[in-house]
Amino acid sequence: DEKVAAGPVKEVIRVLRALAQRVEVRDRKENQIHEQFGDYCFHGVTSLEKSHKESQQELPRLHLQVVELDRKRATIAQELEAHQNDAQSAKAALKSAKAIRDREI
Secondary structure, X not given: OHXXXXXXXXXXXXXXXXXXXXXXXXXXXXXXXXXXXXXXHHHHHHHHHHHHHHHHHHHHHHHHHHHHHHHHHHHHHHHHHHHHHHHHHHHHHHHHHHHHHHHHO
16 A cells, blocks of 8 residues: 555656756756856947947047038039039130131131
8 A cells, every 4th residue: 555655656756856857957047048148248238338439539530521521522512613614604605606607607
């Protein structure tokens, strides 16, 4: 009678031990993932801070570059306007020269 009763009890104990072992393995994996994520976050924040600092240092140079390029754009716009005026003057002169030549012929 005791032997029959001991069998199911042993089976329950065996199942509980196997379950406890699975839980331990899962806990180790979760802890490992948690540590990896913590390392990723720490290094990610450090990397972002470094990138932000470098960007802040680069801003004055970029601002000067924008100002210089804007100045060049304004100069090119003035040159373009002057060239367009010259082209219109040349067209008018050509038209005038053609009219004079047509009268002479």
